[in-house]
Each structure stands twice: as structure tokens, then as C-alpha cells.
Amino acid sequence: MKDEDSKGIRLSRQRETILAELRKVKTHPTADEVYDMVRKILPRISLGTVYRNLDTLSNRGVVLRLGGAGTQKRFDGNPAAHPHLRCSVCGRVDDLEWPFALPDLPVEHSMGYVDLRCDVEYVGICPTCAGKNN
Numbered sequence: 001m002k003d004e005d006s007k008g009i010r011l012s013r014q015r016e017t018i019l020a021e022l023r024k025v026k027t028h029p030t031a032d033e034v035y036d037m038v039r040k041i042l043p044r045i046s047l048g049t050v051y052r053n054l055d056t057l058s059n060r061g062v063v064l065r066l067g068g069a070g071t072q073k074r075f076d077g078n079p080a081a082h083p084h085l086r087c088s089v090c091g092r093v094d095d096l097e098w099p100f101a102l103p104d105l106p107v108e109h110s111m112g113y114v115d116l117r118c119d120v121e122y123v124g125i126c127p128t129c130a131g132k133n134n
Contacts, residue, residue, distance in 0.1 A: 009060045015053045017041050022063055023077035028084070028093035030072050066093055066121070081118055087126035096122065 011019070021037040022029070029037065035050040054075055058065035064076035066084060074093050076084075083096040102118045110116060 009056065009062060014038075014042060014045055014049055015057065017045075018050060018053050019057060019062065019077070022075055025077070026095065028066060028074040028076050030074055034075060066119075068121075083120035083122065085126075086121055086123050087129055088123050089125055089129035092126045092128075094126075096120075 018038055031051050031054055035047050057063045064079050065073055067073040081102045083098050085094045085096050105116055
């Protein structure tokens, strides 16, 4: 186990396990789903510990926290900027294969904001939910 990652964050066994499990999947799980995944490896871990560690990892840019106001937060083990598709019915999130780089905001238009990133999310109805309506 390494003591720190490239972002200078201390990787405890719990944090390292959370990160490893999150990076194994492409499903963009909720904190509760991450908890269920990690409990198989660390049965004594608490839900609160998972929430705190996901907050720390996302605040430091090690993972992405996805979801706007009023939506359940989901987490992505790939912190690189990339667009997502979200189902407005079930909340499923998928990575969108996008052949173009996401735009940078020119500093003259940043209005004094720092540490800018671009989050692109398309919202629609996933194939599973669309099939239920037919």
C-alpha cells in the first residue's frame, strides 16, 4: 500500500480500498453502492467512513463527484474531464465517448474564478427505461 497518491492525499487502507473498488467499475455508483462494494473487502467499515472518504477524494480531485442539485450524487474513478449521459428516470450515468477535447474557459472570461473545470452532462432516458415505456 502506498502512503500518498500523486495529489498528496494520505491513502489509508480504507481510502485505498474505496478508490480501488471505484476504479474497477464503469457504473458511476452512489456512496451507498460504493459502501456495499467495499464492505465485501472491509466488512467493519461504516457508511459514514465511506461518505467522508468519498468527500475527501472528490474534494482533492482524485475522483469525480457527479450530480447536480436535487440528484443523487454518483462517483467516477476517472477524474479526467469527460462528458456523461444521465438518465432522467433511473439516474444511471454513463461515460460518453467523445472525440473532442472539452473547452477551456479563457481567463479573461473567468470572472475571477479559480480552479475551473468543465462538467458536461447530457440528460435523457436510458435504453432500459425507454424500453419500459414501449
